[in-house]
Every structure is written in structure tokens, then in C-alpha cells.
Amino acid sequence: MQLSPNVAGSLYMSIAMTTYTGADTIMKFVAAEMNMGQAIFVRGFFGTLLVAVLVWRAGLLSSLPLVFQRYVMLRAVGELGANVTFLLALVHLPLANVAAIYQALPLAVTVAAAYFFREPVGWRRWACIAVGFVGVLIVVRPGSEGFNAYSLLGVACVLFCVLRDVATRKVPESIPTILPTAATTALVMVFGAGMIVPYGGWSPMSWTSTGLLAFGAAIIVVGHLFIIMSTRTGEISVVAPFRYTSLLVAIVLGIAVFGDYPDAIIMLGSAIVVASGLYMLWRESRVSRAKPAAHAATDAPEI
Numbered sequence: 469m470q471l472s473p474n475v476a477g478s479l480y481m482s483i484a485m486t487t488y489t490g491a492d493t494i495m496k497f498v499a500a501e502m503n504m505g506q507a508i509f510v511r512g513f514f515g516t517l518l519v520a521v522l523v524w525r526a527g528l529l530s531s532l533p534l535v536f537q538r539y540v541m542l543r544a545v546g547e548l549g550a551n552v553t554f555l556l557a558l559v560h561l562p563l564a565n566v567a568a569i570y571q572a573l574p575l576a577v578t579v580a581a582a583y584f585f586r587e588p589v590g591w592r593r594w595a596c597i598a599v600g601f602v603g604v605l606i607v608v609r610p611g612s613e614g615f616n617a618y619s620l621l622g623v624a625c626v627l628f629c630v631l632r633d634v635a636t637r638k639v640p641e642s643i644p645t646i647l648p649t650a651a652t653t654a655l656v657m658v659f660g661a662g663m664i665v666p667y668g669g670w671s672p673m674s675w676t677s678t679g680l681l682a683f684g685a686a687i688i689v690v691g692h693l694f695i696i697m698s699t700r701t702g703e704i705s706v707v708a709p710f711r712y713t714s715l716l717v718a719i720v721l722g723i724a725v726f727g728d729y730p731d732a733i734i735m736l737g738s739a740i741v742v743a744s745g746l747y748m749l750w751r752e753s754r755v756s757r758a759k760p761a762a763h764a765a766t767d768a769p770e771i
Contacts, residue, residue, distance in 0.1 A: 474752040477702020478745075480694045481710040487691035489717040493725055494684035502671040505663025507681065508551075510673070512657025514685035519650045522689075528644060535651040539638040544651040546632030548659055550625050557621035573626050574708040575601060580630050581704035585637065589705045596748040597709050603740030604715060606733060633708075636699040645700070649692040706752055712741045 471479070495507055502510075523529060534540065554570070574597050581587040639648055664670055698707050716738055722728035730738070 472752065472755075474702040474706040474755075475749065477698045477707040478710045478749055478752065480698035480701060481707045482713040484691045484695035484698060485711055485713040486717050487687040487694070489714045489721060491684040491688040491691065493718075493721045494680050497725065498677045498680055501677050502673060503664065503667035503669075505660050505665075505667040506670060506673075508660030509657060509664060510660075510678070511681045511685045511688065512653055512660050514682045515653040515689050516650075516657050518686060518689050519646065519653050522646050523650055526644065526646060528646065531644070531647065532650070534643050535647050537640070537643060539635045539640075540643065540648045540651050543632050543635040543639065543648055544655045546628045546630075546635055547652045548655050549628035550632060551656060551659065553621045553625040553628060557618055557625060570622060570625060572601070573629050574711055576626050576630050577633055577708040578705040580634055581708070584634055585704065587703050587705045592751060593705055593748065596744045596751075600709050600712050600741050600744035603737045603744065604712060606737030606740065607715060607719075633699050633704060636696055637704060639696075639700070641700070645693055645696045648696055649689060652692055653689065706748065709748060710745055712745060715741060 491511070495504070495511070498507055523532065535544075578589055578593070578597055582589045636648065698710075701707075719730050719734065719738060723730070
């Protein structure tokens with residue numbers, strides 16, 4: 469079955485958010501054994517190796533200089549900036565507060581899409597995004613305490629993510645998706661290496677943690693590929709709300725891995741998020757069927 473660009477992009481985004489949340493769960497699990505800088509570096513090392521193999525298998529070694537194309541590098545800088553500001557904010561703020569600020573991203577991305585790319589954003593899309601955001605706020609329940617000057621780091625994280633997504637949209641179609649992924653994984657790996665000493669130095673690693681980080685590297689590379697495919701395939705204002713998928717996956721993994729069972733308020737907020745996303749997906753499917761098939765169909769982007 470052929471999917472419209474917006475429906476395909478929304479599914480790609482959901483897959484990306486699922487893999488990202490899985491990788492974050494692994495990082496949380498191994499954090500008891502090593503500092504975050506070491507974990508980021510090791511995961512980045514395995515990720516860079518995997519991407520290098522994919523680039524080689526795709527016969528793109530001669531195309532590696534394309535990673536220095538300005539929008540590819542701008543995307544990598546946006547991803548790196550988002551990581552740095554998120555971690556710094558997390559040190560000084562409660563997790564719920566940072567999460568609440570970060571979940572403003574779909575709204576910010578939609579505004580950017582309307583401004584930079586003149587994407588039409590109707591009242592239904594705005595309503596779905598707003599309703600989904602309300603659901604997220606119900607789940608994280610940010611309190612007034614804890615919000616201070618460091619909240620600006622959370623805002624900066626959102627802005628870096630917007631920069632990343634806008635830059636991704638501007639990457640020329642002639643550049644295969646794997647190359648922006650290569651630039652991102654390599655830059656984050658270097659950043660992780662620089663964090664090791666400030667965060668306490670290198671710690672001995674068990675085979676279990678090493679294997680988990682290798683697996684985490686594999687799924688986060690998949691996430692990088694799918695988030696790039698999503699942004700390049702669908703309209704940014706349509707696919708952005710499907711970032712809320714990470715919230716739902718986090719609830720499931722929290723139960724399965726850490727035994728954190730959600731209460732009734734979390735379930736209510738999650739239901740609102742799911743409903744808003746499903747309505748938007750249904751709406752886009754209906755709109756795409758009304759368009760000529762030649763304009764609605766899409767092929768998967770080149771990896």
C-alpha cells in the first residue's frame with residue numbers, strides 16, 4: 469500500500485521516537501556503572517562504526533565530503549546543541565520541568581515550518597498540536613518550583629531542535645540520508661569523549677553494559693535515519709506532533725524495565741496524546757485520498 473508523504477512521514481517519526489526512547493532507557497540503565505560522558509562516547513563509537521559500515525556497503529565512501537555541506541553540518545550542530553543544553557538543564561532542574569519545556573517542540577517546529585517553508589497550517593492541525601501538548605502537560609505535571617534561570621537551557625534545547633529540523637529540510641535531496649546520520653553520530657561521539665574527564669573519568673565496563681550500549685547505538689542510528697526521512701518526506705507541521713510517541717513508549721518501558729507503573733492521571737494524559745495523534749493521522753489520510761494518486765504516492769527516501 470502506498471502512503472501519502474504526510475502519513476509516511478508521521479510513521480517514520482513514530483519509529484524514530486520509539487528507537488530514541490529505547491536508547492535513552494539503555495543509557496539510564498547503564499548510568500549506574502559509568503558517567504554519562506563515557507556512555508555517550510561508547511554508544512557514539514559503536515554508532516559511528518555502524519554508520520561507517522553502512523556508508524561503505526552503500527558505496528558512498530567517495531561521497532563522504534558531502535557531510536561538510538552547510539546544511540548537513542548545521543543539522544549536526546543543532547543535534548549536538550540540543551544534547552548539551554538538555555543535559556545541562558537536567559543537572560539543575562527536575563526532570564518533569566525539563567520534559568515539559570522540551571515537549572513544546574512540536575509547537576515550535578510548526579511555527580518554524582509555517583514561517584520558513586510557508587507550509588499551510590490549518591486550524592485542525594493547530595488544535596491537534598495544542599491538545600496533544602495539553603496531554604503531555606497532564607502527564608509530566610510540572611510544578612512552579614524548580615523553574616529558574618536554568619529553564620532557559622530547556623528553551624535553548626527546543627531552539628536547537630528546531631534548527632536541526634529546519635536544516636534537515638534544507639539538506640539537498642541528492643545527499644543520501646546516511647550521510648547526515650554519519651555527521652551527527654561522529655560529532656556526538658567527539659562531544660562524549662570531551663565529557664568523560666569532567667564527569668569523573670573512565671570507569672571499567674562490564675560485558676553487559678558494553679553489549680547494551682552497542683545495541684543502543686544500533687537503534688539510535690535507526691532513529692537518526694527515520695527522523696531524517698520523516699522530516700524530508702512529510703510536512704514538518706504534520707510530522708512534528710508525532711514526537712509525542714516518545715512519551716507513550718517511555719511509559720511502557722518504564723513499566724517493563726524499571727517497574728514504574730503510571731497512575732490514572734498519566735493514563736489520562738497519554739490517552740489525550742494518542743487521540744490527538746490518531747485524529748491527525750486519520751485526517752491526513754483522508755486528505756491524501758482526495759488528491760490525485762500521482763501527487764499522493766511516495767517512495768521511501770534513499771538511505
